[in-house]
Amino acid sequence: DIVMTQSPLSLPVTPGEAASISCRSSQSLLHSNGYNYLDWYLQKPGQSPQILIYLGSNRASGVPDRFSGSGSGTDFTLKISRVEAEDVGVYYCVQTLQSLTFGGGTRVEIK
Amino acid sequence: QVQLQESGPGLVKPSETLSLTCEVSGASISSYYWSWIRQPPGKGLEWIGYIYNSGRANYNPSLKSRVTISVDTSRNQLSLKLSSVTAADTAVYYCARYYDFYNGTSYEYFYYGLDVWGQGTTVIVSS
Numbered sequence: 617d618i619v620m621t622q623s624p625l626s627l628p629v630t631p632g633e634a635a636s637i638s639c640r641s642s643q644s645l646l647h648s649n650g651y652n653y654l655d656w657y658l659q660k661p662g663q664s665p666q667i668l669i670y671l672g673s674n675r676a677s678g679v680p681d682r683f684s685g686s687g688s689g690t691d692f693t694l695k696i697s698r699v700e701a702e703d704v705g706v707y708y709c710v711q712t713l714q715s716l717t718f719g720g721g722t723r724v725e726i727k
Numbered sequence: 728q729v730q731l732q733e734s735g736p737g738l739v740k741p742s743e744t745l746s747l748t749c750e751v752s753g754a755s756i757s758s759y760y761w762s763w764i765r766q767p768p769g770k771g772l773e774w775i776g777y778i779y780n781s782g783r784a785n786y787n788p789s790l791k792s793r794v795t796i797s798v799d800t801s802r803n804q805l806s807l808k809l810s811s812v813t814a815a816d817t818a819v820y821y822c823a824r825y826y827d828f829y830n831g832t833s834y835e836y837f838y839y840g841l842d843v844w845g846q847g848t849t850v851i852v853s854s
Binding site: 717 | 772774788825840844846
């Protein structure tokens with residue numbers, strides 16, 4: 617089974633500043649088709665999760681361009697260029713190369 | 728617009744079977760993968776399984792012996808059955824569409840992940 621590890625566990629941020637979340641997988645998520653099967657989700661307080669980034673670096677429809685995903689193989693990063701108050705919540709990375717496995721989550725809160 | 732709505736008993740007794748349904752509107756249930764995910768109180772998300780081609784299912788190994796996911800194409804509904812439940816199965820249960828599609832005719836590939844989620848339904852396991 618592929619294990620997903622996120623860091624940090626908690627991330628206090630100041631509005632307007634940048635934020636970065638790391639996600640590591642126990643096996644490479646790079647498929648022979650060239651895609652990295654790594655997605656990012658945000659669960660805002662009291663809401664269902666929503667997809668932000670798919671296949672490592674593709675922003676989902678309607679997602680602001682301050683969100684970006686990067687990485688390949690086993691190391692991935694979600695960056696928020698300028699955090700806004702509405703970005704608070706728990707961020708999850710998910711591998712979909714072999715079934716699905718969620719990371720433990722990173723809670724982003726405003727300082 | 729695709730919408731998903733979970734429903735089912737909010738309280739299930741230990742050792743019994745949890746049964747939930749997910750009504751799908753705005754999309755044919757025969758055309759996509761459909762997944763169940765759960766979230767215990769105060770904890771993270773756990774993938775339960777998904778079904779595709781209206782019958783082929785793939786389950787989380789940790790739950791595989793107790794889980795059955797099925798679809799009713801006539802009602803455009805997805806269902807989840809989890810047997811022999813314990814307090815550890817207390818959670819919010821979500822259904823979601825998992826968009827992963829390869830068109831063998833045009834050779835186009837479409838992937839959008841878990842792109843549509845239901846609002847979730849809370850299930851408490853207690854006597």
